[in-house]
Ligand code: AMP
């Protein structure tokens with residue numbers, strides 16, 4: 001299922017659907033679908049040079065103005081001939097009457113019993129439809145000039161010829177709107193002679209960390225405090241998505257400071273991502289201020305790590321009646337591993353959808369787990385793993401040390417997330433599990 005294809009829902013509709021689930025255990029798949037149906041797509045299109053378009057989202061279909069290739073041409077170095085003249089049982093003898101190089105203009109017509117020496121990429125002479133690779137023929141040179149002898153069966157009519165428009169046909173969509181442009185796409189745009197490409201404007205994403213215990217790099221670290229790491233992992237993950245970043249720093253658990261920062265962030269950005277302060281039952285001001293400034297749902301998701309999360313819209317006018325809710329809020333948990341896991345489970349695809357991209361499911365590997373894993377059905381677990389090949393070339397995955405949601409090292413050492421699905425139970429040593437490799441994800 002592609003949740004992005006489902007019709008949009010209001011926050012109120014989503015809230016009423018969520019009330020049908022266990023309030024302490026909203027399944028990951030449902031949370032993903034609700035988020036996909038909540039987030040709007042940004043408007044705004046700009047035209048950029050193709051080298052600036054890598055990783056950007058194509059705003060319109062690109063229709064090919066030309067056939068690529070423009071004419072039938074040779075796929076091999078060899079001899080161009082008429083396929084109909086090839087003998088079925090005996091060698092075919094043809095006079096070589098010319099030469100065609102890539103880039104040459106179309107040559108003259110060729111008579112029956114004749115062929116042309118041709119190089120890869122050269123336009124096929126009129127009437128000739130087949131190329132026999134040079135290594136298959138015998139070349140005889142005498143006073144009459146060159147002739148070739150083609151043994152029977154080495155080539156069929158039409159072989160080794162590239163047809164005009166076989167890569168891209170004139171009038172056909174070469175690329176579709178919503179495409180996240182990759183290197184091959186830039187090459188394809190260049191092959192159409194297109195210097196510029198219409199892309200969606202970049203998404204603006206504001207982010208900050210919340211917590212009295214957090215210190216920024218460069219500050220002293222008093223007892224009981226930790227350096228803020230979430231803003232750096234978030235920066236890295238967002239940077240990979242190619243969004244515009246607005247770093248609002250560390251904000252203490254203080255209503256005045258939180259109100260000011262949320263208001264400024266919501267005014268400046270399409271999406272606001274926070275970490276910390278969304279745990280249930282916490283005497284935290286973050287949740288209160290979120291609720292006051294926006295329309296926000298506080299979820300407890302059936303997952304580990306990363307259970308608490310806030311999702312909704314946040315306004316620009318503090319406490320005002322009829323507040324304006326114009327930025328999407330993702331309130332992530334505070335624990336460093338939970339931040340990353342919830343980002344990949346929910347935020348990444350939502351931001352891509354907001355950017356106008358067609359979101360495709362990430363490919364997963366199936367790997368044999370080197371150790372047994374205890375797992376209760378009824379929640380999705382994301383364990384950090386190291387994937388490698390075994391002696392037979394099959395994928396295997398080893399779980400990295402401690403899986404505590406505060407142990408960021410487990411994430412740094414891993415090269416993938418082992419995804420233990422909602423209904424899945426214990427895994428035996430050697431049992432197959434799904435792994436989301438970090439390469440491709442980031
Ligand atoms: P919270 O969700 O605010 O209760 O935070 C949960 C845990 O994550 C606490 O141990 C916090 O100290 C820690 N934490 C929260 N935010 C950060 C951050 N930005 N960097 C590092 N650790 C954090």
Ligand code: MG
Pocket residue numbers: 210211212276277284334
């Ligand atoms: Mg906190």
